[in-house]
Amino acid sequence: MSIPLIFSYLFLSPKALLIAAAVIPAAVLLIYVYRKDRIEKEPDGLLLQLVIFGAISTLIAVAAETIGASALAFFLPGGEENPKYPFWMFFVVVGLSEELSKYLILRWRTWRSPHFNCRFDGVVYAVFVSLGFALWENIGYVLVYGFGAALMRAITAVPGHASFGVFMGACYSFARASANRGDSAGSAVWSILAVLLPAVIHGCYDYIAITGSGSETGTFLVFVAAVFASAFWLVKRLSARDRFIWDG
Numbered sequence: 001m002s003i004p005l006i007f008s009y010l011f012l013s014p015k016a017l018l019i020a021a022a023v024i025p026a027a028v029l030l031i032y033v034y035r036k037d038r039i040e041k042e043p044d045g046l047l048l049q050l051v052i053f054g055a056i057s058t059l060i061a062v063a064a065e066t067i068g069a070s071a072l073a074f075f076l077p078g079g080e081e082n083p084k085y086p087f088w089m090f091f092v093v094v095g096l097s098e099e100l101s102k103y104l105i106l107r108w109r110t111w112r113s114p115h116f117n118c119r120f121d122g123v124v125y126a127v128f129v130s131l132g133f134a135l136w137e138n139i140g141y142v143l144v145y146g147f148g149a150a151l152m153r154a155i156t157a158v159p160g161h162a163s164f165g166v167f168m169g170a171c172y173s174f175a176r177a178s179a180n181r182g183d184s185a186g187s188a189v190w191s192i193l194a195v196l197l198p199a200v201i202h203g204c205y206d207y208i209a210i211t212g213s214g215s216e217t218g219t220f221l222v223f224v225a226a227v228f229a230s231a232f233w234l235v236k237r238l239s240a241r242d243r244f245i246w247d248g
Contacts, residue, residue: 015143021150022142025158026135033127033162036239039118046115047128053105054132060101061133068093086211091203099164099199102129106172107191120242122173123166123235126194130165134158156224160205163231164198170234171197177245201227 034047072093076082110116110125138158142150175190205227208220 018142018146018150019139021147022138023135025154026131026138029159029162030128030131033124033235036235037120037124038239039120039242039244042115042121042124046113050109050125050128051132051135053109054102054129055136057101057105057129057133058136060104061098064097064101065093068097086207090206090210091200094206095199095203098133099168099202100195102126102133102165103168103195105129106168111176116176118242118244119173119177120238122176123169123238126169126172127162127165130161130168131158134161159228160224163227164202166231166234167201168194168198170238180245
């Protein structure tokens, strides 16, 4: 195949365009957070690994969600007809499974990294893992449902995962700083919050989006706008106030 034909396929084939539509929103947000890392940029190799491992964490999440859904079907009377089903499904099975999967990858790869030396580093790491997760998930959705799904997820799901990552990363950085000071109890509390806070926000996002009727679309949009605005405000604040972890 000639070079012009290769480029023609890459840029004009429907499947390539769909993949590009799935990847570009995540790439834009990755660049944004990367540029906010003022004191010391993280190694490209480490960041690439975090994106790849974030994508791999979808497998952990799928396994956990499958087990969780089966457990709900077995233990919850009435299954999906039970009024408590949406709470358990969206906040525990989905929200907790996905955010815990991301956190386990984040902790495993970066907790003892010598590059984890600034407060904002935790935000960068968590967002890269979260967007790796979102990117892989997004490719799957877009290839099945097309450009309509790409557009909708570009303004909701992908920034949503990035926002969950911001909240996770902020708590994660405080956990690392507490550990450096020898405050093991404080580190444990911040570590738990690094999972629970994004899991609760994620659960709220899914609960409102999936259980709400058409008349509640406004509620969902207000909630999404509030989450995104809070996350971007937190990124700016933590970036502006970034310092080395050992400085307190």
